[in-house]
Amino acid sequence: MSFNRLNVVKKNKRTPKEPTQPTPKEQTPKLPTPKEQTPRLRISKEQTPKQQTPKEQTPSIQTLKSETSEQQPPKEQKRQVNALLIVDVQYDFIDGSLALKNCPSQHQGEHVIPILNKLLNDVHFDVVVYTQDWHTPDHISFYDNLPLRAHLLSKESKPIEELKVFDVAIFEFKYDIRRARVEQILWPIHCVQNTHGAEIHADLKILQSDKISKVYKLLKGNDSDIDSYSAFWDNQKIRETSLHDTLQEHNVTHVFIGGIATDVCVYSTALHSVEYGYKTYIIEDACRGVDENNINLRLDELIARNCSVTQAANVKNLV
Ligand SMILES: [Zn+2]
Numbered sequence: 487m488s489f490n491r492l493n494v495v496k497k498n499k500r501t502p503k504e505p506t507q508p509t510p511k512e513q514t515p516k517l518p519t520p521k522e523q524t525p526r527l528r529i530s531k532e533q534t535p536k537q538q539t540p541k542e543q544t545p546s547i548q549t550l551k552s553e554t555s556e557q558q559p560p561k562e563q564k565r566q567v568n569a570l571l572i573v574d575v576q577y578d579f580i581d582g583s584l585a586l587k588n589c590p591s592q593h594q595g596e597h598v599i600p601i602l603n604k605l606l607n608d609v610h611f612d613v614v615v616y617t618q619d620w621h622t623p624d625h626i627s628f629y630d631n632l633p634l635r636a637h638l639l640s641k642e643s644k645p646i647e648e649l650k651v652f653d654v655a656i657f658e659f660k661y662d663i664r665r666a667r668v669e670q671i672l673w674p675i676h677c678v679q680n681t682h683g684a685e686i687h688a689d690l691k692i693l694q695s696d697k698i699s700k701v702y703k704l705l706k707g708n709d710s711d712i713d714s715y716s717a718f719w720d721n722q723k724i725r726e727t728s729l730h731d732t733l734q735e736h737n738v739t740h741v742f743i744g745g746i747a748t749d750v751c752v753y754s755t756a757l758h759s760v761e762y763g764y765k766t767y768i769i770e771d772a773c774r775g776v777d778e779n780n781i782n783l784r785l786d787e788l789i790a791r792n793c794s795v796t797q798a799a800n801v802k803n804l805v
Pocket residue numbers: 619620621627676677707
């Protein structure tokens with residue numbers, strides 16, 4: 487009970503202006519294709535280019551630091567500050583309605599728990615964030631709720647009578663240009679707010695904030711009409727959570743990510759972490775996913791965008 491709860495929604499981006507962070511393409515214009523990358527397992531600290539830290543990409547951080555620059559000049563600015571994001575280790579993804587073992591991967595979601603617990607025991611992270619998918623009962627991502635939004639189905643979409651669970655429906659929110667075309671995977675009902683399925687698995691170690699580590703919980707996906715895979719943004723990139731601000735508050739430079747599901751929420755969170763300029767690591771063996779082929783595609787895509795993929799045993803050497 488003593489950890490901090492992040493506000494899910496920080497602000498509603500109503501202005502058409504694009505977010506100020508650079509797009510991934512702008513960050514990594516000349517990256518080799520994934521096949522040209524070194525194998526994932528060989529990602530090491532030495533491969534971390536110093537210019538990847540957010541401090542050198544976002545002058546605003548330096549501005550913030552200028553107030554205290556007299557006490558702690560440049561030395562403080564170069565310190566590596568590490569955050570661990572533990573994504574959606576919730577019952578519904580482990581043995582509930584959207585259990586990975588019933589997905590194409592047939593992964594056992596609970597296998598991430600001992601790996602994450604060992605990391606939490608053995609490695610000091612400056613910031614730890616536990617995320618939870620946290621949907622309203624009428625959420626757009628639930629197949630069962632299709633009739634509620636039948637009038638929003640695009641002509642491009644399969645008709646309602648042909649759509650099945652795990653299909654992609656295309657919705658049109660005509661009154662909102664930012665959601666003029668929304669592709670939505672139709673999931674089984676999962677992680678409904680205040681249900682057992684939405685709870686974090688009891689075997690996962692939950693740290694408490696102390697002088698060494700700051701610990702937060704982040705609820706996402708609680709807007710009925712927009713899904714939110716990433717812990718930073720909703721799927722339409724309309725509303726941002728407070729995660730980035732929180733990481734900035736603590737001067738985080740390096741973000742490590744584990745949890746569920748590799749090819750969905752872990753992937754999306756990592757993508758936005760890289761976009762924000764954090765040196766980002768996916769801890770591959772601390773993640774489980776929905777579909778093996780998709781997992782490989784997503785990891786290759788992230789590597790091409792300068793995200794690193796590592797294993798839990800290597801993390802201690804990276805922080
Ligand atoms: Zn969800």
